[in-house]
Amino acid sequence: MLAQSREAFVALDEEGDVVGWNRAAQETFGWSREEAIGRPVAELLIPERFREAHRAGLARHVATGETRVIGKRLELWALRRDGREIPVELVISKGLPGQGAAFHAFLHDISERRRTEQELRLVASIVGDSEDAILSGTPEGIVETWNAGAERLYGYRADEMIGRSIAVLLPDGDLSAMVDVNELVQAGERVRDLKIRERRKDGSLVDVSVSIFPITDDDGRVVRIASIVRDVSERTRGERELREAHARFESAFEHAPIGMAIMSLEGAWLSVNRALCDLLGRTREELLATDFRSVTHPADLAADLELLQRTLRGEIDRYELEKRYLRPDGRIVWGFLARSLVRDDDGQPVHIVTQVQDITARRSTEDHLRDHAARLEALTIEDPLTGLPNHRAFAAELSRRAGEPGCGLSVVLLEVEGGVGEAAGDRLLREVASGLAGVAREDDLVARLEGRCFGLLVDGGAEAARAVVDRAREEVEERLPGVVLHAGAASSAAGSARRASLMARATAALEATREADSRPAAVEGLSSRTVEAIGRILALAREQLEMDVAYLAELDDEQQVLRLLEGDTASFGVGEGLAMDRGQTYCSRMLAGQVPNAIPDVAANPEVSDLPITVAAGVGAYVGLPIVLPDGELYGTLCCVDHGAKPDLGDSDVGLMRFLAGWSESCSRATARRRTTSARRSRYQASARCSPPWTPATTTPAITPRTWSSSPLPWLAASSLPRGSCARSSTSRSFTTSARSGSPMRCSRSRAA
Numbered sequence: 001m002l003a004q005s006r007e008a009f010v011a012l013d014e015e016g017d018v019v020g021w022n023r024a025a026q027e028t029f030g031w032s033r034e035e036a037i038g039r040p041v042a043e044l045l046i047p048e049r050f051r052e053a054h055r056a057g058l059a060r061h062v063a064t065g066e067t068r069v070i071g072k073r074l075e076l077w078a079l080r081r082d083g084r085e086i087p088v089e090l091v092i093s094k095g096l097p098g099q100g101a102a103f104h105a106f107l108h109d110i111s112e113r114r115r116t117e118q119e120l121r122l123v124a125s126i127v128g129d130s131e132d133a134i135l136s137g138t139p140e141g142i143v144e145t146w147n148a149g150a151e152r153l154y155g156y157r158a159d160e161m162i163g164r165s166i167a168v169l170l171p172d173g174d175l176s177a178m179v180d181v182n183e184l185v186q187a188g189e190r191v192r193d194l195k196i197r198e199r200r201k202d203g204s205l206v207d208v209s210v211s212i213f214p215i216t217d218d219d220g221r222v223v224r225i226a227s228i229v230r231d232v233s234e235r236t237r238g239e240r241e242l243r244e245a246h247a248r249f250e251s252a253f254e255h256a257p258i259g260m261a262i263m264s265l266e267g268a269w270l271s272v273n274r275a276l277c278d279l280l281g282r283t284r285e286e287l288l289a290t291d292f293r294s295v296t297h298p299a300d301l302a303a304d305l306e307l308l309q310r311t312l313r314g315e316i317d318r319y320e321l322e323k324r325y326l327r328p329d330g331r332i333v334w335g336f337l338a339r340s341l342v343r344d345d346d347g348q349p350v351h352i353v354t355q356v357q358d359i360t361a362r363r364s365t366e367d368h369l370r371d372h373a374a375r376l377e378a379l380t381i382e383d384p385l386t387g388l389p390n391h392r393a394f395a396a397e398l399s400r401r402a403g404e405p406g407c408g409l410s411v412v413l414l415e416v417e418g419g420v421g422e423a424a425g426d427r428l429l430r431e432v433a434s435g436l437a438g439v440a441r442e443d444d445l446v447a448r449l450e451g452r453c454f455g456l457l458v459d460g461g462a463e464a465a466r467a468v469v470d471r472a473r474e475e476v477e478e479r480l481p482g483v484v485l486h487a488g489a490a491s492s493a494a495g496s497a498r499r500a501s502l503m504a505r506a507t508a509a510l511e512a513t514r515e516a517d518s519r520p521a522a523v524e525g526l527s528s529r530t531v532e533a534i535g536r537i538l539a540l541a542r543e544q545l546e547m548d549v550a551y552l553a554e555l556d557d558e559q560q561v562l563r564l565l566e567g568d569t570a571s572f573g574v575g576e577g578l579a580m581d582r583g584q585t586y587c588s589r590m591l592a593g594q595v596p597n598a599i600p601d602v603a604a605n606p607e608v609s610d611l612p613i614t615v616a617a618g619v620g621a622y623v624g625l626p627i628v629l630p631d632g633e634l635y636g637t638l639c640c641v642d643h644g645a646k647p648d649l650g651d652s653d654v655g656l657m658r659f660l661a662g663w664s665e666s667c668s669r670a671t672a673r674r675r676t677t678s679a680r681r682s683r684y685q686a687s688a689r690c691s692p693p694w695t696p697a698t699t700t701p702a703i704t705p706r707t708w709s710s711s712p713l714p715w716l717a718a719s720s721l722p723r724g725s726c727a728r729s730s731t732s733r734s735f736t737t738s739a740r741s742g743s744p745m746r747c748s749r750s751r752a753a
Contacts, residue, residue: 007108008088011101016041016058019101028088028109030081045078045107047085070094078107087114133208133229136215139186139222141166141175153208153231155201169198171205185214186222195232207236259335259356265312265349267291279335279358281327292354297324297332304337311341312349322359334363383448385426386433394447394455401457402492402502410465410491411506412456413449414472415514417577418483425452428480435479439471465489482579486513531564537638537660538566545623545653547640548572552627552664553587554636560585563636571643572617584611586622587637597654598623601645621646623653625661638664 008028011020021036031044042051061067069092078088089108095101127134133150137143143166146158154161154169161168167175175182181191190213197205209232215224253260259276261269268291277284280295287295296304300323307319318340325333335356342350381393389397401409416432429452436446436454445457456472458465469487476485488510490502534552542550549567553560562578569575582588586608589595595607599622603609613619624639638661 007106010036010041010045010105010107011095012041012103012105014058014062014102016054018044020104025107028080028086028107029078044081047077047079050076067094075110086111134226135161135166135229136224136226137166139182139225141225144224150229153200153206153229154198171197171199181212185212185225188214188216188220188222190214195236198229206231207233258358259354261287261354261356263292263339263352263354265352267293267308270351276356279333279356280325281329281331295325297326300324308339308352311339311352317341322363325356333358334360383433386430386448388433388437388454389445389447391447391449391455394445394449394457397445397457398502401459408459408461408464408492409502410456410458410460410462410468410489411502412458412465412469412487412489413506413510414454414456414469415486415510416452416454416476416483417486418480418579428483431479432476432483432485435475436472439475440468444468460491462489462491465491484577486510488513534564534664535566537664538564541638541640541657541660542567544656545640545649547621547623547642547646549574549642550638550640552636552638553585555582555587555591555634558582560587560636572619572641574617580613584613586611586613586619586641587624587639590624590637591626591634597625597657598649598651600647600649603645617641618643620644621649623649623657625654625657627661627664 005022005024008025009020009022010018010025013019018036018039018041021031021033025036026032029045036044042054046054057068069090071093072091074090074092075087076090077085078090079085087110089110091106093104095104127145127147130147130149131152133153134145134147135143135150136145143161143164146156146161150161151157165175167173170178181194184191190211192211194210194212196208196210198208199205209230211228213226214222215226217223253271254273256273256275259279260273261276262271264270269287272284272287274284277287280287282295292304293301300321304321304323307316307321310316311319318338320339321337323335323337325335327333336359338355340353342353344350381389381396383390398411414436416429418428429448432454433446433448436456440446440456441458443459445455447455447457449455456468458468466489469485469489473485473487476483488506488508490505490509492502538550538552542548547567549565549569549572551562551566552564554563555561558581559579560582561580562574562576565574565576586595586599589607590597595605599605599608602614602619602622608614608619608622619641621642621644622639624637626637627635629635638657640657
């Protein structure tokens with residue numbers, strides 16, 4: 001019977017040697033019966049660390065008969081033949097006298113039990129430490145186990161739940177709602193990740209995921225039901241938010257005002273919105289059946305593909321591009337493309353998000369703006385009035401030529417005098433420009449610099465410059481009688497030209513010419529002293545008559561020339577040297593007796609109201625007296641004009657002007673009269689002057705004389721007035737002279753309060 005026992009049996013004598021060894025012992029420890037009989041049990045079964053204690057206990061038993069292990073169930077470690085230690089359960093009993101064995105030992109290998117116990121402890125530890133709620137109960141729903149996770153999830157302690165129905169956790173407290181799930185579990189099926197809502201102890205609801213599995217006995221009958229419950233409130237909320245975000249994205253994607261698409265890494269359309277379909281003129285199905293290459297303009301495809309490949313290689317994450325798309329109707333549309341690469345959690349590319357904004361209208365506008373800018377660019381180097389190059393083009397060409405070797409370079413500056421009125425001035429400048437362009441050589445550059453100033457770049461030295469100036473003057477004076485060109489030139493030898501130096505010298509030369517042609521020389525037949533004296537008389541006349549302008553005019557058979565002026569000449573658009581047809585002037589009609597010496601209201605006098613000078617200069621009142629030279633010949637007139645009507649202009653004012661005209665005649669007695677009808681009679685000092693740097697004029701200015709503040713003519717001091725005196729009241733004007741008394745003229749004015 002011991003030989004067939006399932007437990008290992010070992011018999012020992014009093015020395016501790018093996019005298020009995022059954023088959024179970026052989027299977028458990030690996031030693032055959034023949035190998036075990038007669039050998040000390042310590043060598044066969046007892047690990048080295050326990051052998052000394054074994055020998056000591058055996059010796060004590062032999063000496064005293066005392067034993068501490070007989071009849072006790074012990075768990076200890078035993079040694080197998082292969083050196084592996086196994087846990088065993090040991091029971092030792094004393095042998096019967098006369099049977100040859102002092103001790104009988106029964107050993108049972110408990111390795112499996114130890115593993116099971118360890119696994120149970122592990123499971124218990126896992127269950128106890130789990131964040132999830134783990135519970136079990138009867139098939140009827142009565143709770144039998146309740147871990148700490150369940151306490152945290154539901155708020156019930158274990159002693160509060162064990163023995164109660166699981167129905168307390170259901171919102172309506174009724175297990176019938178779980179009948180379908182219970183039937184599956186009773187049939188031995190497992191239920192995984194069941195999403196339900198349960199109630200906590202405090203009454204709040206919690207979203208949970210429940211996994212339910214049956215526990216069966218050896219016959220397969222379900223005897224227990226275990227559940228693992230996980231709080232998924234955060235996950236449920238996250239999933240809900242994700243669904244809402246996805247819904248918002250889908251809505252924004254579909255209803256976006258710009259084209260949007262999801263594209264595969266190979267370029268195929270995966271999803272497209274309505275705006276993209278409208279932009280490309282295709283249905284959703286048509287686009288999803290193709291890729292972006294088929295709708296891209298061939299000229300723009302290479303750039304797009306290059307950027308896409310750089311994105312897929314990881315060099316860039318996104319890119320933007322303006323490109324053209326082809327529509328089925330043959331139209332080309334421009335789109336502003338933005339592509340970005342979407343990666344997964346591992347950083348691997350997933351797909352490409354594409355946005356396309358229609359910029360066709362913007363590109364069309366930009367094209368128009370570029371065309372307009374090109375036209376404006378042309379205007380920056382071209383004078384719009386004359387069509388000649390402007391000051392910028394002149395300066396650039398001067399810089400270029402100044403740095404080139406050659407036969408020398410000359411800069412000629414020309415200033416125009418003559419004409420009246422803005423419109424007439426524009427026509428005059430166009431005529432001058434045409435004349436200058438006609439006399440210039442092929443390699444010469446003619447430009448309008450500003451206002452009435454023109455410039456010429458002449459290849460060659462001073463002789464070439466003088467020849468061009470002479471031809472220009474002849475051409476202009478032949479085309480435009482009464483118009484004069486002032487000229488200044490500067491030349492340099494070959495290879496030595498410097499732009500700044502040439503311009504400065506040419507400008508200085510022009511200034512010198514202008515000064516040489518200034519006022520004293522402009523009044524032919526009158527000395528400088530006479531000019532100064534008459535200037536003081538004009539100032540006195542304007543002041544006493546309270547009128548805007550006083551002037552001295554010279555007349556011959558054909559024309560009237562304004563020689564000296566005082567006052568606001570700019571507002572009348574006239575200047576010194578201005579020549580007019582004698583028949584169209586106030587003075588000629590006054591001398592002919594067609595109008596009186598004083599015209600208080602020009603607009604009311606039909607003889608002069610429609611004259612060109614009335615309309616152009618805006619004359620409202622006029623008074624004039626003749627100037628007769630000592631030899632009795634008529635020189636011209638002394639006059640005053642005003643923009644407004646002067647109702648009180650009358651005989652007293654004429655008397656004052658007659659007195660001043662007499663003084664003007666006396667001032668001219670020492671000067672021989674020399675008349676000439678040459679072009680220099682028409683000199684006119686334009687308001688615009690050539691002095692670098694130039695500022696281009698947007699319109700041709702009205703003819704404006706040199707203002708007195710810039711004139712070199714000195715004004716007459718009060719102490720040097722002609723001797724005499726005058727007095728004037730508010731209602732009448734009178735004057736007296738005392739030239740013989742030698743006392744200076746005293747002028748006074750009083751008005752009634």
